[in-house]
Amino acid sequence: MGQHPFHDVAIVGIHNTEQARVLEGHDDRSISLQAALGAIADAGLEPRDVDGVIGPFGNDFLYQARIGPAWRSLSALGIPALLDGVTAIASGMATTVLFATGGAGTYTQRASTAPWTRPTNEFVAAYGMYTAGEFALMARRHMHLHGTTAEQMAHAAAVVRNNGHAHPDAVYSGRGPFTAEDVLASRMVADPFHLLECSMTSEGGAAVVLTRADRVADLRQRPVYVLGGGTDYYGPAYQHPPLWDLGGHRRPDLVAGYVGRRAAEEAFACAGLGPNDVDVCEFYDPFSFEILRQFEAFGFCGPGEGGAYVTSGAIEPGGATPVTTDGGTMSFSHGGAAVQLLQRVIRGVEQLRGTCASMQVEGAEVAMCTGGGSGALFTDVVLLGRERP
Amino acid sequence: MTLLTPQAGDIPLPVPGALSVPYWEGCAAGELRFQRCSDCGGATHTPAVLCAHCTSTDLVWEVSSGRGEVYSWTTIWRPATPAFEVPYVPLIVEMEEGWHMLADLVGCEHDAVHVGLAVEVEFFAHPGGITLPYFHPRR
Numbered sequence: 001m002g003q004h005p006f007h008d009v010a011i012v013g014i015h016n017t018e019q020a021r022v023l024e025g026h027d028d029r030s031i032s033l034q035a036a037l038g039a040i041a042d043a044g045l046e047p048r049d050v051d052g053v054i055g056p057f058g059n060d061f062l063y064q065a066r067i068g069p070a071w072r073s074l075s076a077l078g079i080p081a082l083l084d085g086v087t088a089i090a091s092g093m094a095t096t097v098l099f100a101t102g103g104a105g106t107y108t109q110r111a112s113t114a115p116w117t118r119p120t121n122e123f124v125a126a127y128g129m130y131t132a133g134e135f136a137l138m139a140r141r142h143m144h145l146h147g148t149t150a151e152q153m154a155h156a157a158a159v160v161r162n163n164g165h166a167h168p169d170a171v172y173s174g175r176g177p178f179t180a181e182d183v184l185a186s187r188m189v190a191d192p193f194h195l196l197e198c199s200m201t202s203e204g205g206a207a208v209v210l211t212r213a214d215r216v217a218d219l220r221q222r223p224v225y226v227l228g229g230g231t232d233y234y235g236p237a238y239q240h241p242p243l244w245d246l247g248g249h250r251r252p253d254l255v256a257g258y259v260g261r262r263a264a265e266e267a268f269a270c271a272g273l274g275p276n277d278v279d280v281c282e283f284y285d286p287f288s289f290e291i292l293r294q295f296e297a298f299g300f301c302g303p304g305e306g307g308a309y310v311t312s313g314a315i316e317p318g319g320a321t322p323v324t325t326d327g328g329t330m331s332f333s334h335g336g337a338a339v340q341l342l343q344r345v346i347r348g349v350e351q352l353r354g355t356c357a358s359m360q361v362e363g364a365e366v367a368m369c370t371g372g373g374s375g376a377l378f379t380d381v382v383l384l385g386r387e388r389p
Numbered sequence: 390m391t392l393l394t395p396q397a398g399d400i401p402l403p404v405p406g407a408l409s410v411p412y413w414e415g416c417a418a419g420e421l422r423f424q425r426c427s428d429c430g431g432a433t434h435t436p437a438v439l440c441a442h443c444t445s446t447d448l449v450w451e452v453s454s455g456r457g458e459v460y461s462w463t464t465i466w467r468p469a470t471p472a473f474e475v476p477y478v479p480l481i482v483e484m485e486e487g488w489h490m491l492a493d494l495v496g497c498e499h500d501a502v503h504v505g506l507a508v509e510v511e512f513f514a515h516p517g518g519i520t521l522p523y524f525h526p527r528r
Contacts, residue, residue, distance in 0.1 A: 112470040122403035122413075123435050126521055127493045128396065128465055128473040136463035137481055137491075144461070144504040191464040240435055241481045241491040244461070 004389035005270065009089045010216050010223035011384070013043025013209030014346045019171050019333035023104045023203040028336065031102035032057040033064070035205030043209045044220030045096065050209075052094030054081045055101050070094075076101065078341025078371040079380035083229045085210045095212055102205030103336015114201045116337035119238035131286065132190035132198055134242045135375030138257060139192055139289035141244040146304030148292065150192050154183035156310040156323075157197040157288035157330060163317070164327015167358035171202045172331040183288075197288035199329035199340075206335065206342045208349075213388060224349045227366065227389050228270030229382040230263030237376035246377070257293070260370065260379025264298040267381045271366075271389070275300045278383075279364040280351045281321045282344040285328035290373045291315070297379070298368070317359045325351065325359035341380075344369040348384045391476055393495045395513035395523055398472040402517045408436040411450045416520040421455050421510045423488050424448040432488040455510035456527065457484040462494070462502045478502050482524055496525030 015038030052071035053062050062070045071094040075081035085097035107114045117131040158178045165176030186195040216223040234256045244257035283294045292306030301309040315323040326332040326347050334340040348367035350356040365386050372378040405413045415422035424433040431442030460481040478494040508524040
């Protein structure tokens with residue numbers, strides 16, 4: 001076997017700005033740039049070391065720091081953006097890549113759901129659809145097919161929220177602990193999802209810095225490596241019926257309900273690993289059901305077994321596959337339209353450094369980080385590791 | 390218990406695109422239209438340039454029976470905007486011709502919905518100037 005495709009790439013800097021329900025005085029640009037500086041400092045680098053940028057405000061950063069001409073990607077969504085940076089370095093297009101993202105000041109009309117949850121598409125908007133409803137239509141189908149229960153989904157939400165309860169920097173730090181009964185007693189948002197099964201809305205920034213693996217000896221942090229990754233998409237989110245059985249002619253065995261399975265297969269194949277090798281599951285958690293669904297989609301359990309899996313003790317701290325150890329979008333932060341899609345990567349890096357402020361998994365060697373979800377018809381996967389591949 | 394009715398308030402209304410004009414013209418005429426492939430016979434929705442079954446570009450508009458069954462549903466209690474009366478019940482309907490669409494349920498109590506419920510289209514001329522399809526239980 002030849003050299004691993006990401007042998008020469010290392011994640012060396014990460015940063016979360018303050019995360020809060022509202023960050024007065026900030027907008028998307030200012031909080032993204034603050035996150036950028038934090039990640040560069042975390043790595044022990046200077047702005048002038050960056051020769052590649054990703055994200056909507058990467059171009060602002062390279063102008064302000066006068067580091068052009070530089071490589072640039074417009075990618076914005078967490079893991080795909082990270083993988084753009086990984087491939088840019090692996091292919092020699094860039095040496096040190098910054099991906100910064102953030103959200104602030106865009107959710108002002110609070111009588112409505114957040115603007116990024118409400119598509120203007122002609123086939124959904126007039127029916128009052130927003131993200132919770134899209135994901136609820138997927139969850140309801142799974143309940144119909146497999147008998148998945150509200151209690152099972154509520155349990156998954158309680159586990160994730162209790163991790164955030166214990167994280168000092170979570171927006172909802174100290175807001176718990178919760179039982180499944182507490183979750184089911186919260187008001188209904190989009191049946192079957194109660195309030196405490198839904199992501200929050202908040203503001204904040206996040207950033208990551210990648211560089212060549214042969215440079216890590218000079219840097220501040222223990223490097224973390226990319227063992228494999230993949231992205232699965234079925235079409236534009238929130239424009240078409242979120243059909244569990246939506247299929248594709250190239251892989252008729254896969255349906256949109258299990259979006260992410262192909263991405264996970266590819267990531268595991270690249271890493272030479274399988275689900276049993278994963279020490280910590282930093283799964284994206286827009287709604288409780290997505291936790292169950294991902295354990296099925298990625299092969300940790302069989303179809304329809306997600307409910308039993310998440311109530312088996314496996315996903316709690318100390319279990320075989322602890323999940324979303326900072327509280328995720330339900331409790332840590334959902335900083336805007338896209339920033340939260342990078343949070344799982346940041347937490348995976350912290351878990352492998354051994355520095356996660358809540359629910360650190362002792363000796364974690366491999367982290368599986370994800371983004372997206374069935375209701376949005378996409379799921380992205382990346383496997384991170386302590387050892388250079 | 391809440392009798393579900395069409396949303397008559399200041400809700401976001403569809404802006405037809407180049408591909409979907411025949412669909413919305415059909416609604417205004419009391420017809421639920423979808424695209425039928427002249428090559429393979431398959432049905433396609435939402436409006437497209439490619440057949441979902443064989444990628445043929447030879448699609449022709451056809452009028453649906455308007456009948457189908459609930460494939461999935463949700464009851465929304467936190468509205469997308471204050472213009473929506475709650476609760477409302479978005480459905481995915483599996484139409485008799487084998488295609489799926491999203492619309493809200495009307496004409497029954499909100500808790501009458503279940504997967505497999507037989508439904509039929511009805512049309513509501515919104516005061517904003519566009520006619521929207523909804524579904525009610527088949528009687």
